[in-house]
Amino acid sequence: MSAPTELSVDVLIVGAGPTGLFAGYYAGFRGLSMAIVDSLPEAGGQVTAMYPEKLIYDVGGFPAVRGRDLVKGLVDQAGQWNPVYLLGRKAERLEPAEQGLDVILDGGDVVHAGAVLITAGIGEFTPRPLPAGDGWLGRGMVHFVPSLQAHAGQDVVVVGGGDSAFDWVLALHPVAASVTLVHRRARFRAAESIVREARDLGVRIITDAEVTELRGNGSPDAKLKEVVIRAKDTADVVMPAQTVVAALGFTADLGPIEGWGLKIDRRAIAVDSTMATDRDRVYAAGDVAAYPGKVKLIATGFGEAATAINNIAVAIDPNAHLFPGHSSA
Numbered sequence: 218m219s220a221p222t223e224l225s226v227d228v229l230i231v232g233a234g235p236t237g238l239f240a241g242y243y244a245g246f247r248g249l250s251m252a253i254v255d256s257l258p259e260a261g262g263q264v265t266a267m268y269p270e271k272l273i274y275d276v277g278g279f280p281a282v283r284g285r286d287l288v289k290g291l292v293d294q295a296g297q298w299n300p301v302y303l304l305g306r307k308a309e310r311l312e313p314a315e316q317g318l319d320v321i322l323d324g325g326d327v328v329h330a331g332a333v334l335i336t337a338g339i340g341e342f343t344p345r346p347l348p349a350g351d352g353w354l355g356r357g358m359v360h361f362v363p364s365l366q367a368h369a370g371q372d373v374v375v376v377g378g379g380d381s382a383f384d385w386v387l388a389l390h391p392v393a394a395s396v397t398l399v400h401r402r403a404r405f406r407a408a409e410s411i412v413r414e415a416r417d418l419g420v421r422i423i424t425d426a427e428v429t430e431l432r433g434n435g436s437p438d439a440k441l442k443e444v445v446i447r448a449k450d451t452a453d454v455v456m457p458a459q460t461v462v463a464a465l466g467f468t469a470d471l472g473p474i475e476g477w478g479l480k481i482d483r484r485a486i487a488v489d490s491t492m493a494t495d496r497d498r499v500y501a502a503g504d505v506a507a508y509p510g511k512v513k514l515i516a517t518g519f520g521e522a523a524t525a526i527n528n529i530a531v532a533i534d535p536n537a538h539l540f541p542g543h544s545s546a
Contacts, residue, residue: 222326222327223328224252224301224326224327224328225328225329225330226249226250226251226252226329226331227244227251227331227332227533228240228244228250228251228252228330228331228332228333228334228526229251229252229253229254229308229318229328229330229332229333229334230244230251230252230253230254230300230333230334230336231254231255231320231333231334231336231474232335232336232337232338232503232505233253233255233257233260233261233302234255234261234262234263234338234518235261235262235264235288235291235503235519236336236503236504236515236519236521236522237262237334237336237503237522238253238260238261238288238292238294239291239295239519239523240334240336240522240523240525240526241253241298241300242291242294242295242297242298243522243526243527244298244300244526244529245295245297245298245299245300246298247526247537248530249331249526249529249533251298251300251301252301252302252303252328253301253302253303254304254306254307254320254328255303255304255305255306256305256341257305258304260288260302260304261288261291261292263338263339263342264284264285264287265284265288266342266361267360267361267381268361268384269283269285269288269363269364270283270284270285270362270364270365270388271284271388272284273515275514275515275516276515276516287515303322303326303328306322306324306326307322307323308320308321308322308473308474309473310473310476310477311333311477311478311496311499314329316329317330317331317332317498318332318333318498318499320333331498331532331533332498332499332500332529332532332533333499333500334492334500334501334522334525334529335474335486335494335499335500335501335502335505335506336502336505337474338503338504338505339469339484339504339505340470340471340472340474340484341470341471342469343467343468343469344463344467345465345466345468346465347428347461347463347465349427349429349430349444349445350431350463353441353461356433356439356440357431357433357440357441357458357459357460358431358441358463359460359461359462359463360463360464360467361462362385362388365392366392368389368392368459368460369392369393370393370394371393371459371460372393372394372395372397372456372457372459372460373389373395373396373458373460373461373462374396374397374398374428374444374446374460374461374462375389375396375398375462376398376399376400376428376461376462376464377398377400377462377464377465377466378398378400378401378402378404378405378406379405379407379464380406380407380408380411381466382398382400382407382462383398383405383407383408383411383414383415384411385464386398386415386420387411387414387415387418389462390415390418390420395421396421397421397423397456398415398420398421398422398423399426399427399446400422400423400424400426401424401425401426402424402425403424423446423448424448425448425449426447426448426449427446428444428445428446428461429445429446429453431443431444431445431461432444440459441460442457442458442459443455443456443458444456444458471486471505474486477496477499478496479496479499479501480494483507484505485504485505485506485507486501486505486506486507487507488500488502488507488508489508490508490524491524491525491528492506492521492524492528493525493528498529498532500528501525502521502522502524502525503518503521503522504518527540
Protein backbone atom coordinates (compact mmCIF):
# COMPACT_ATOMS: atom_id res chain seq x y z
CA MET A 218 0.00 0.00 0.00
CA SER A 219 1.36 3.44 -0.92
CA ALA A 220 2.04 6.00 1.79
CA PRO A 221 -0.69 8.54 2.45
CA THR A 222 -0.47 11.70 0.37
CA GLU A 223 -0.19 15.01 2.21
CA LEU A 224 -1.44 18.36 0.98
CA SER A 225 -1.13 21.77 2.65
CA VAL A 226 -3.59 24.61 1.94
CA ASP A 227 -4.87 27.70 3.68
CA VAL A 228 -8.50 26.54 3.49
CA LEU A 229 -10.05 23.12 2.99
CA ILE A 230 -13.62 23.44 1.70
CA VAL A 231 -15.73 20.36 2.49
CA GLY A 232 -18.47 20.24 -0.12
CA ALA A 233 -18.32 21.11 -3.84
CA GLY A 234 -21.87 22.40 -4.26
CA PRO A 235 -22.63 25.99 -5.32
CA THR A 236 -21.69 27.44 -1.91
CA GLY A 237 -18.42 25.52 -1.81
CA LEU A 238 -17.51 26.50 -5.36
CA PHE A 239 -18.18 30.18 -4.68
CA ALA A 240 -16.13 29.87 -1.48
CA GLY A 241 -13.29 28.52 -3.66
CA TYR A 242 -13.50 31.61 -5.85
CA TYR A 243 -13.63 33.96 -2.90
CA ALA A 244 -10.73 32.24 -1.13
CA GLY A 245 -8.61 32.79 -4.23
CA PHE A 246 -9.74 36.42 -4.38
CA ARG A 247 -8.47 36.78 -0.80
CA GLY A 248 -5.12 35.25 -1.80
CA LEU A 249 -5.74 31.98 0.04
CA SER A 250 -4.81 28.58 -1.36
CA MET A 251 -7.63 26.06 -1.20
CA ALA A 252 -8.72 22.49 -1.82
CA ILE A 253 -12.31 21.34 -2.28
CA VAL A 254 -13.29 17.83 -1.20
CA ASP A 255 -16.58 16.08 -1.99
CA SER A 256 -17.79 12.50 -1.80
CA LEU A 257 -19.51 12.89 -5.19
CA PRO A 258 -17.45 12.31 -8.36
CA GLU A 259 -18.36 15.69 -9.93
CA ALA A 260 -18.45 19.27 -8.73
CA GLY A 261 -21.87 20.82 -8.19
CA GLY A 262 -23.15 18.82 -5.24
CA GLN A 263 -26.89 18.22 -5.11
CA VAL A 264 -27.49 20.39 -8.20
CA THR A 265 -25.28 18.21 -10.41
CA ALA A 266 -26.40 14.91 -8.89
CA MET A 267 -30.12 15.57 -8.75
CA TYR A 268 -31.23 18.66 -10.69
CA PRO A 269 -28.80 19.44 -13.54
CA GLU A 270 -31.66 20.24 -15.93
CA LYS A 271 -33.79 22.12 -13.43
CA LEU A 272 -34.23 25.86 -13.85
CA ILE A 273 -33.16 27.81 -10.75
CA TYR A 274 -34.88 31.12 -10.10
CA ASP A 275 -33.28 32.48 -6.91
CA VAL A 276 -29.78 33.42 -8.13
CA GLY A 277 -29.27 37.16 -8.47
CA GLY A 278 -28.80 38.42 -12.01
CA PHE A 279 -30.46 35.41 -13.66
CA PRO A 280 -34.22 35.36 -14.29
CA ALA A 281 -33.66 31.61 -14.62
CA VAL A 282 -30.50 29.52 -14.91
CA ARG A 283 -30.25 25.79 -15.60
CA GLY A 284 -28.54 23.84 -12.84
CA ARG A 285 -25.68 22.55 -14.98
CA ASP A 286 -25.04 26.04 -16.39
CA LEU A 287 -24.86 27.53 -12.92
CA VAL A 288 -22.36 24.88 -11.84
CA LYS A 289 -20.23 25.42 -14.96
CA GLY A 290 -20.13 29.15 -14.28
CA LEU A 291 -19.11 28.60 -10.67
CA VAL A 292 -16.40 26.10 -11.64
CA ASP A 293 -15.05 28.55 -14.24
CA GLN A 294 -15.15 31.39 -11.72
CA ALA A 295 -13.22 29.42 -9.10
CA GLY A 296 -10.90 27.98 -11.74
CA GLN A 297 -8.94 31.21 -12.14
CA TRP A 298 -7.40 30.48 -8.71
CA ASN A 299 -6.55 26.82 -9.48
CA PRO A 300 -8.32 25.05 -6.60
CA VAL A 301 -7.30 21.47 -5.89
CA TYR A 302 -10.34 19.20 -6.33
CA LEU A 303 -10.53 16.02 -4.26
CA LEU A 304 -13.68 14.52 -5.74
CA GLY A 305 -15.06 11.11 -4.93
CA ARG A 306 -13.36 11.40 -1.54
CA LYS A 307 -14.73 11.59 1.99
CA ALA A 308 -13.42 13.83 4.74
CA GLU A 309 -13.37 11.30 7.57
CA ARG A 310 -11.65 12.86 10.59
CA LEU A 311 -10.77 16.32 11.85
CA GLU A 312 -7.78 16.65 14.16
CA PRO A 313 -5.96 19.63 15.69
CA ALA A 314 -2.50 20.39 14.34
CA GLU A 315 0.33 22.72 15.29
CA GLN A 316 -0.76 25.28 12.75
CA GLY A 317 -4.42 24.82 12.00
CA LEU A 318 -6.17 21.52 11.42
CA ASP A 319 -5.59 18.15 9.79
CA VAL A 320 -8.38 16.49 7.84
CA ILE A 321 -7.91 12.80 7.13
CA LEU A 322 -9.60 11.53 4.00
CA ASP A 323 -10.78 8.03 3.26
CA GLY A 324 -7.70 6.05 2.27
CA GLY A 325 -5.54 7.90 4.79
CA ASP A 326 -4.54 10.98 2.77
CA VAL A 327 -4.08 14.07 4.94
CA VAL A 328 -4.93 17.69 4.19
CA HIS A 329 -3.16 20.23 6.41
CA ALA A 330 -5.33 23.35 6.50
CA GLY A 331 -5.17 26.70 8.23
CA ALA A 332 -8.97 26.53 8.50
CA VAL A 333 -11.85 24.33 7.38
CA LEU A 334 -15.06 25.59 5.78
CA ILE A 335 -17.91 23.06 5.71
CA THR A 336 -20.30 23.62 2.80
CA ALA A 337 -21.79 20.13 2.77
CA GLY A 338 -25.39 21.12 2.01
CA ILE A 339 -27.76 18.45 3.25
CA GLY A 340 -24.89 16.00 3.58
CA GLU A 341 -24.86 12.55 2.04
CA PHE A 342 -28.23 11.74 0.50
CA THR A 343 -29.83 8.41 -0.34
CA PRO A 344 -32.94 8.23 -2.56
CA ARG A 345 -35.99 6.62 -1.02
CA PRO A 346 -36.71 3.36 -2.82
CA LEU A 347 -39.66 2.47 -4.99
CA PRO A 348 -40.73 -0.95 -3.63
CA ALA A 349 -41.80 -2.21 -7.05
CA GLY A 350 -38.51 -1.03 -8.55
CA ASP A 351 -36.25 -3.47 -6.74
CA GLY A 352 -33.67 -4.70 -9.26
CA TRP A 353 -34.66 -2.19 -11.95
CA LEU A 354 -32.13 0.57 -11.23
CA GLY A 355 -30.12 1.05 -14.41
CA ARG A 356 -32.59 -1.00 -16.43
CA GLY A 357 -35.27 1.66 -16.78
CA MET A 358 -35.71 3.06 -13.29
CA VAL A 359 -33.88 6.22 -12.24
CA HIS A 360 -34.07 8.59 -9.30
CA PHE A 361 -32.69 11.64 -11.13
CA VAL A 362 -32.51 12.78 -14.75
CA PRO A 363 -29.00 14.01 -15.61
CA SER A 364 -29.87 14.28 -19.32
CA LEU A 365 -33.30 15.06 -20.69
CA GLN A 366 -32.33 13.99 -24.20
CA ALA A 367 -31.62 10.46 -22.95
CA HIS A 368 -35.41 10.13 -22.60
CA ALA A 369 -36.40 11.72 -25.91
CA GLY A 370 -39.24 9.78 -27.52
CA GLN A 371 -39.79 7.59 -24.47
CA ASP A 372 -42.90 6.87 -22.43
CA VAL A 373 -41.97 8.10 -18.96
CA VAL A 374 -43.78 7.49 -15.67
CA VAL A 375 -42.86 9.79 -12.78
CA VAL A 376 -43.71 8.53 -9.29
CA GLY A 377 -44.11 11.11 -6.52
CA GLY A 378 -46.04 14.18 -5.51
CA GLY A 379 -43.42 16.72 -4.47
CA ASP A 380 -41.73 19.61 -6.26
CA SER A 381 -39.03 17.33 -7.69
CA ALA A 382 -41.57 14.99 -9.25
CA PHE A 383 -43.37 17.87 -10.97
CA ASP A 384 -40.05 19.47 -11.98
CA TRP A 385 -39.18 16.28 -13.88
CA VAL A 386 -42.66 16.13 -15.39
CA LEU A 387 -42.39 19.68 -16.73
CA ALA A 388 -38.81 19.20 -17.93
CA LEU A 389 -39.52 15.90 -19.69
CA HIS A 390 -42.85 16.88 -21.24
CA PRO A 391 -41.33 18.65 -24.30
CA VAL A 392 -38.97 15.77 -25.18
CA ALA A 393 -40.69 12.53 -24.11
CA ALA A 394 -43.35 10.74 -26.16
CA SER A 395 -45.57 10.77 -23.07
CA VAL A 396 -45.26 11.67 -19.40
CA THR A 397 -47.54 10.30 -16.69
CA LEU A 398 -47.38 11.19 -13.01
CA VAL A 399 -48.49 8.66 -10.39
CA HIS A 400 -49.01 9.67 -6.76
CA ARG A 401 -50.33 7.59 -3.91
CA ARG A 402 -52.41 10.45 -2.49
CA ALA A 403 -54.97 12.85 -3.89
CA ARG A 404 -53.09 15.90 -2.56
CA PHE A 405 -49.61 16.97 -3.54
CA ARG A 406 -46.68 18.36 -1.58
CA ALA A 407 -45.61 20.32 -4.65
CA ALA A 408 -46.34 24.01 -5.07
CA GLU A 409 -49.82 24.61 -6.44
CA SER A 410 -48.44 26.68 -9.32
CA ILE A 411 -46.40 23.84 -10.82
CA VAL A 412 -49.22 21.34 -10.31
CA ARG A 413 -51.49 23.70 -12.24
CA GLU A 414 -48.85 24.11 -14.96
CA ALA A 415 -48.66 20.33 -15.42
CA ARG A 416 -52.43 20.05 -15.62
CA ASP A 417 -52.60 22.91 -18.13
CA LEU A 418 -50.12 21.04 -20.33
CA GLY A 419 -52.43 18.05 -20.34
CA VAL A 420 -50.06 15.77 -18.41
CA ARG A 421 -51.83 12.59 -17.31
CA ILE A 422 -51.95 12.58 -13.49
CA ILE A 423 -53.12 9.48 -11.64
CA THR A 424 -53.75 9.94 -7.93
CA ASP A 425 -54.58 7.56 -5.09
CA ALA A 426 -52.48 5.08 -7.02
CA GLU A 427 -49.19 3.18 -6.92
CA VAL A 428 -46.85 1.57 -9.42
CA THR A 429 -46.98 -2.04 -8.27
CA GLU A 430 -44.90 -3.76 -10.93
CA LEU A 431 -42.23 -3.02 -13.54
CA ARG A 432 -42.03 -5.42 -16.49
CA GLY A 433 -39.57 -6.21 -19.24
CA ASN A 434 -39.67 -9.03 -21.77
CA GLY A 435 -39.16 -11.69 -19.12
CA SER A 436 -35.37 -12.08 -19.16
CA PRO A 437 -33.42 -11.19 -15.97
CA ASP A 438 -31.52 -8.29 -17.57
CA ALA A 439 -34.37 -6.99 -19.73
CA LYS A 440 -34.93 -3.28 -20.13
CA LEU A 441 -38.17 -1.78 -18.89
CA LYS A 442 -41.14 -2.18 -21.21
CA GLU A 443 -44.26 -1.42 -19.15
CA VAL A 444 -45.58 -0.75 -15.65
CA VAL A 445 -48.62 -1.84 -13.70
CA ILE A 446 -50.53 0.90 -11.85
CA ARG A 447 -53.02 0.07 -9.14
CA ALA A 448 -55.52 2.79 -8.24
CA LYS A 449 -58.29 2.86 -5.66
CA ASP A 450 -61.49 1.10 -6.64
CA THR A 451 -60.37 0.47 -10.25
CA ALA A 452 -58.78 -2.38 -12.13
CA ASP A 453 -55.02 -2.42 -12.59
CA VAL A 454 -53.79 -0.35 -15.53
CA VAL A 455 -50.86 -1.54 -17.67
CA MET A 456 -49.00 1.32 -19.36
CA PRO A 457 -46.00 1.38 -21.71
CA ALA A 458 -42.90 2.84 -20.06
CA GLN A 459 -39.25 2.82 -20.94
CA THR A 460 -38.34 4.93 -17.91
CA VAL A 461 -39.72 5.27 -14.39
CA VAL A 462 -38.48 8.28 -12.42
CA ALA A 463 -38.80 7.42 -8.73
CA ALA A 464 -38.97 10.94 -7.27
CA LEU A 465 -39.84 9.91 -3.73
CA GLY A 466 -37.41 12.13 -1.86
CA PHE A 467 -34.32 11.04 -0.03
CA THR A 468 -32.79 10.58 3.38
CA ALA A 469 -29.70 12.57 4.30
CA ASP A 470 -27.08 12.74 7.02
CA LEU A 471 -23.78 14.49 7.59
CA GLY A 472 -21.79 11.27 7.69
CA PRO A 473 -18.39 11.51 9.42
CA ILE A 474 -18.85 15.27 10.05
CA GLU A 475 -21.25 14.38 12.86
CA GLY A 476 -18.24 13.04 14.79
CA TRP A 477 -16.18 16.22 14.50
CA GLY A 478 -17.27 17.67 17.85
CA LEU A 479 -19.50 20.38 16.40
CA LYS A 480 -22.86 21.54 17.70
CA ILE A 481 -25.36 19.88 15.36
CA ASP A 482 -29.13 20.10 15.40
CA ARG A 483 -31.31 18.44 12.75
CA ARG A 484 -28.41 17.85 10.36
CA ALA A 485 -27.30 21.48 10.54
CA ILE A 486 -24.22 23.00 12.19
CA ALA A 487 -24.66 25.93 14.56
CA VAL A 488 -22.65 29.03 13.58
CA ASP A 489 -22.34 32.62 14.77
CA SER A 490 -22.50 35.80 12.66
CA THR A 491 -18.97 35.16 11.33
CA MET A 492 -20.04 31.66 10.20
CA ALA A 493 -17.72 30.19 12.86
CA THR A 494 -18.68 26.96 14.62
CA ASP A 495 -17.89 26.23 18.25
CA ARG A 496 -14.62 24.62 17.18
CA ASP A 497 -11.62 26.86 16.50
CA ARG A 498 -10.96 27.58 12.81
CA VAL A 499 -13.92 25.50 11.64
CA TYR A 500 -16.61 27.41 9.77
CA ALA A 501 -19.80 26.43 7.94
CA ALA A 502 -21.86 28.05 5.19
CA GLY A 503 -24.82 27.20 2.97
CA ASP A 504 -27.63 24.81 3.83
CA VAL A 505 -25.47 22.99 6.37
CA ALA A 506 -25.13 26.13 8.53
CA ALA A 507 -27.81 27.11 11.06
CA TYR A 508 -28.56 30.29 12.98
CA PRO A 509 -31.78 32.09 14.03
CA GLY A 510 -33.71 33.41 11.06
CA LYS A 511 -31.75 31.39 8.50
CA VAL A 512 -33.30 31.15 5.00
CA LYS A 513 -31.98 28.29 2.87
CA LEU A 514 -31.32 29.70 -0.59
CA ILE A 515 -28.37 29.39 -2.97
CA ALA A 516 -28.11 33.18 -2.82
CA THR A 517 -27.86 33.01 0.98
CA GLY A 518 -25.05 30.46 0.70
CA PHE A 519 -23.04 32.76 -1.57
CA GLY A 520 -23.13 35.56 1.02
CA GLU A 521 -22.30 33.19 3.85
CA ALA A 522 -19.35 31.81 1.89
CA ALA A 523 -17.90 35.32 1.47
CA THR A 524 -18.49 36.10 5.16
CA ALA A 525 -16.78 32.87 6.22
CA ILE A 526 -13.75 33.31 3.93
CA ASN A 527 -13.19 36.93 5.02
CA ASN A 528 -13.21 35.85 8.66
CA ILE A 529 -10.98 32.87 7.88
CA ALA A 530 -8.47 35.25 6.26
CA VAL A 531 -8.24 37.17 9.54
CA ALA A 532 -8.06 33.98 11.62
CA ILE A 533 -5.10 32.80 9.55
CA ASP A 534 -3.43 36.23 9.46
CA PRO A 535 -4.55 38.62 12.23
CA ASN A 536 -2.99 41.51 10.28
CA ALA A 537 -5.32 40.94 7.34
CA HIS A 538 -8.31 43.21 6.81
CA LEU A 539 -11.71 41.67 7.33
CA PHE A 540 -13.13 43.45 4.29
CA PRO A 541 -10.67 43.61 1.38
CA GLY A 542 -12.80 45.81 -0.87
CA HIS A 543 -15.10 44.85 -3.70
CA SER A 544 -14.01 42.18 -6.16
CA SER A 545 -15.01 44.51 -9.00
CA ALA A 546 -12.59 47.23 -7.90
